Amino acid sequence: MYRVFIADDDRIIRTGLRKIIERNCPEWTVIGEASNGQQAYEEISVSKPDLLITDIKMPVLDGVELIRKVKAQQAPLAWMKIIVLSGYGEYPYVRETLRHGAVDYLLKPIPTPDIVALLQKIKDDLTLEQESRQREGLLKDRSEEAQLLVEEKALLQFLYAREQDMASCRQRLEDCGLAFSGKFVVALFQVHQNDPLLLETLKNKLHSLPLGKNAFPRVLLALRGTQVIAVFCGNEEFVHLKHVVQETLNQQEAQWTIRLNMKVSWGISDECTSLDDLPYGAKAAELALETLFYEDDTRLLSSQEQSERVTISSFRWESEVQQIVSRMELGDFDLAKDVLMQLLHRLEMLQARPVIVKDVCKKIVTAMEAAFRDFAEASAIKDPNEQDLIASIDHAPTMKDLIGLLADDFLNRTATIQNRRSTRSIRTIEIAKDFIQQHYREDLMLQTVADRVYLNPFYFSKLFKDQTGKSFTNFLMEVRIQEAKKLLAMPEIKVYEVGGMVGYDEPESFSRAFKKLVGVSPTEYRKKIK
Numbered sequence: 001m002y003r004v005f006i007a008d009d010d011r012i013i014r015t016g017l018r019k020i021i022e023r024n025c026p027e028w029t030v031i032g033e034a035s036n037g038q039q040a041y042e043e044i045s046v047s048k049p050d051l052l053i054t055d056i057k058m059p060v061l062d063g064v065e066l067i068r069k070v071k072a073q074q075a076p077l078a079w080m081k082i083i084v085l086s087g088y089g090e091y092p093y094v095r096e097t098l099r100h101g102a103v104d105y106l107l108k109p110i111p112t113p114d115i116v117a118l119l120q121k122i123k124d125d126l127t128l129e130q131e132s133r134q135r136e137g138l139l140k141d142r143s144e145e146a147q148l149l150v151e152e153k154a155l156l157q158f159l160y161a162r163e164q165d166m167a168s169c170r171q172r173l174e175d176c177g178l179a180f181s182g183k184f185v186v187a188l189f190q191v192h193q194n195d196p197l198l199l200e201t202l203k204n205k206l207h208s209l210p211l212g213k214n215a216f217p218r219v220l221l222a223l224r225g226t227q228v229i230a231v232f233c234g235n236e237e238f239v240h241l242k243h244v245v246q247e248t249l250n251q252q253e254a255q256w257t258i259r260l261n262m263k264v265s266w267g268i269s270d271e272c273t274s275l276d277d278l279p280y281g282a283k284a285a286e287l288a289l290e291t292l293f294y295e296d297d298t299r300l301l302s303s304q305e306q307s308e309r310v311t312i313s314s315f316r317w318e319s320e321v322q323q324i325v326s327r328m329e330l331g332d333f334d335l336a337k338d339v340l341m342q343l344l345h346r347l348e349m350l351q352a353r354p355v356i357v358k359d360v361c362k363k364i365v366t367a368m369e370a371a372f373r374d375f376a377e378a379s380a381i382k383d384p385n386e387q388d389l390i391a392s393i394d395h396a397p398t399m400k401d402l403i404g405l406l407a408d409d410f411l412n413r414t415a416t417i418q419n420r421r422s423t424r425s426i427r428t429i430e431i432a433k434d435f436i437q438q439h440y441r442e443d444l445m446l447q448t449v450a451d452r453v454y455l456n457p458f459y460f461s462k463l464f465k466d467q468t469g470k471s472f473t474n475f476l477m478e479v480r481i482q483e484a485k486k487l488l489a490m491p492e493i494k495v496y497e498v499g500g501m502v503g504y505d506e507p508e509s510f511s512r513a514f515k516k517l518v519g520v521s522p523t524e525y526r527k528k529i530k
Contacts, residue, residue, distance in 0.1 A: 001027060001028070001029055002027055002028050002029070002050045002051065002123055002126060003028070003029055003030075003031045003047070003049040003050050003051070004021065004028050004029070004030055004031065004049055004050065004051040004052075004053060004119075005030075005031055005032045005033070005034070005040065005043065005044050005047065005049040005051070005052050005053070006018065006030060006032075006033045006034075006053050006054075007033070007034045007035075007036075007037065007039075007040035007052065007053070007054040007055060007058065007063070007066065008033075008035070008053075008054070008055040008058070008085060009035050009036060009055060009057075009058045009059060010055070011035070013055070013085070013108070013110075014033045014035075016110075017030075017053060017110070017115070018030045018033070020110075020112050020115055020116070021115070021119065024112065024115075024116045025116060025119050025120075027123055028051075028119055028123070031047055031049055032044075032047060032049075035058075035059075036058050036059045036060040036061060037054070037058045037059075037060055037061025037062055037063060037065060037066040038060040038061040039060070040052070040054065040058075040061075040066060041061060041066055041069055041070065044070070044077070044080070045073070045077065048077055048080070049080060050080060050081065050126055051080065051081045051082070051083065051119070051122055051126075052070070052080055052081070052082045052083070053082075053083045053085065054066055054067070054082065054083070054084060054085065055084075055085045055086075056084055056085065056086050056090055056093045056094070056097065057090070057093075063084060063085075063093070063097060064093060064096050064097055064100065067082055067084075067097050067100045067101055067102055068100050070082070070101075071100055071101040079129070081103050081122050081125070081126065082097070082101060082102040082103060083102065083103065083104050083105065083106060083118065083122075084097045084098075084102045084104075084105040084106070085105070085106055085108060085110070086105055086106075086107060086108070087107070087108050088107065103122065103125075104118055104122075106118065150176060151176045151177075151178060154169070154172045154173050154175075154176045154178060155173060155176075155178060155231065156229070157169045157172065158170060158172070158173045158278065158279070159186075159229065159231075159278055159279050159282040160279070160282065161279065166276075166279070170275070170276070173275075179275060180233045180275065181235075181236075181274075181275070182233055182234055182235040182236055183233070183234045183235070183236065183241045183271050183272070183273060184231055184232065184233055184234075184241075184271065184272040184273075184275070184277070184278055184281060185231075185232045185241055185242045185245050185268060185269060185270075185271055185272070185281070186229065186230070186231055186232075186268070186269040186272065186278060186281035186282050186284070186285045187229070187230045187232065187245065187249070187266050187267065187268040187269070187285055188227060188228075188229050188230075188266060188267050188268075188282070188285040188286050188288075188289045189202060189206075189227060189228040189229070189230065189264055189265070189266040189289075190226055190227050190264065190265045190266065190289060190397070191226050191227075191228070191262060191263070191264055192226070192263040192264070192265065192395050192396075192397040193262065193263060193395065194226070194391050194392075194394075194395050198260070198262050199226070199228060201260060201262065202228050202256070202262065202264065203228055205252065205256065206228065206230050209248050209249075209252065210248065226394070226395060229282065229285070231278065231281075232245050241271055242268065242269075242270060242271045245268065246268060249266065249268075263397065265289060265292050265397055266285075266289060267284075267285045267286065267287065267288025267289030267290070267291070267292065268285055268288060269281035269282070269284040269285045269288070270284065290353055290354050290355075292397075292398070293354040293357075293397070293398055293399055294348075294351060294398070294399050315347065315350065315352075315360055317343055317347075317360065317363070317364055317367075318367070320339055320340070320342070320343040321343075321364060321367045321368055323336075323339045324336045324339050324340055324368060325368070327339065328414070328417075330456075330458045330459055330462060331458075331459045331462050331463060332462075333414040333417075333418060336410075336414070337407070337410055337411065337414070340406065340407070340410055341403070341407060343364070344361075344402075344403045344406060344407075345403070347360060347361070348399050348403065354399075357399065357402070358393050358394060358396070358402070361393050361402060361406060362390055362393055364406075365389055365390065365393070365406070389405075389409055392405055393405065393406075425463055425466075425467060426467065428453045428455070428463070429463065429464060429467040429468065431452070431453055432449050432452065432453050432460070432464065433468075433475070435449055435452050435453075436449060436475065436476055436479055437479060440476060440479045440480050440483065440502065440503050441501065441502060441503050442503060443503070443505070444476060444503065446460070446461060446472045446473075449472070460472075476503075477513050477516075477517065478517065480502040480503050480504070480513070481502075481513060481514055481517045481518065483501075483502045484498050484499070484501075484502045484510070484514060484522065485518070485525070487501055487502070488522060488525055488526045488529070489529055495522050495523050495526060498510070498522060499511070499522075510522070
């Protein structure tokens with residue numbers, strides 16, 4: 001919808017124009033009227049319509065002066081189209097308005113077709129101009145973005161260059177106009193949410209930090225996914241640049257957390273006195289940031305506050321993972337969690353670099369995935385999304401958070417498996433008991449029954465006892481002895497035949513089991529029931 005403003009000291013003309021536009025020009029809306037040029041100027045300065053229809057002769061400020069004042073303004077007011085209304089004999093004034101920027105004129109009285117046709121033409125012109133400005137703006141934005149990417153790449157290459165590449169990377173920096181002189185402070189920022197928009201927001205906030213007139217901050221998105229590196233530059237007269245940066249960042253942190261829901265940690269270098277010191281500043285900022293991983297605090301650390309961390313050469317974790325899997329197979333999820341926590345705390349004690357610690361944790365998670373998938377399939381549970389957990393590991397701000405993340409994930413997964421198993425366990429054991437009742441005469445082993453219900457034999461043994469209160473061996477023995485008692489009540493069956501009929505190959509084994517449960521031997525039992 002395009003907007004038009006009408007300025008004329010004749011109310012009848014204003015009303016007539018409004019009605020013509022409203023009835024015949026659905027793509028236009030009249031947003032206001034004025035009876036003199038000064039009133040019109042004040043109102044359109046605020047409302048900024050697309051089109052002004054103005055009379056030439058008006059009180060206070062005539063049409064010629066109104067047009068001159070409008071065209072002297074900045075865009076978008078200067079882009080506004082203007083149509084002049086004139087009477088016969090006013091053509092010299094019309095020429096002057098056209099010279100000052102009016103696009104056309106209409107003679108009073110104004111025929112409806114003329115005003116409708118002219119508004120249609122102006123609408124088409126406005127549409128083309130808007131599209132042209134959008135294209136120009138897009139090209140300008142792309143050009144600026146491309147230049148910024150070149151500058152960011154040059155600075156990043158310089159900050160992390162190998163010794164043999166330092167000279168060429170410095171030359172690239174100079175070619176981009178970034179070879180500043182003075183004082184420098186390097187800061188490395190870590191955003192702990194997996195949201196690229198927050199990285200861009202942080203960059204914008206860092207660009208506009210109130211550091212004073214003598215500081216020129218340039219913020220570059222680092223090559224590592226969730227980090228922004230900032231080089232703060234000040235001239236030689238800038239006193240205490242590092243202190244100013246520290247204080248400013250401390251003041252901004254609360255706003256980032258509260259207003260943007262953005263959790264940020266950062267490390268900062270000491271002041272660098274030359275451009276060639278920047279790579280060392282970047283390393284110092286990185287080490288300072290890494291130290292925060294073992295501190296329960298997101299405050300900034302300078303390179304003086306941190307110390308070198310031990311690196312991991314061969315941290316062994318495979319045996320603990322195997323223990324975790326074994327405990328899960330036995331259904332001992334609490335002990336499995338204890339083993340996991342011991343493993344993570346052992347890893348924490350090494351105080352290794354966060355990137356290495358997270359890499360080890362991802363390997364641990366990946367190694368346990370096979371076990372989780374096996375349990376998920378056996379229990380008809382949807383396989384958990386490993387990639388979500390891996391991404392969360394990458395974004396964990398501290399070792400404490402990382403341990404909590406893996407512990408919570410382990411508990412959630414095992415709880416799901418346990419709940420699912422619990423709902424199925426009663427039915428599973430009933431199936432197992434029925435199978436035992438049908439096959440007790442055979443050489444029946446625990447493994448055979450566990451396979452029948454698709455469970456690990458160790459877990460089945462534990463589950464069977466939990467559900468029945470009896471071990472598999474004792475339950476099988478009870479079934480066999482109960483059947484043996486029935487057979488002993490049949491005189492036609494010999495006592496020595498009964499054991500073989502209920503699953504005992506050796507008469508001695510049968511007799512021993514019978515006496516254990518009944519209190520007397522099979523022969524004595526038959527005598528008692530006669």
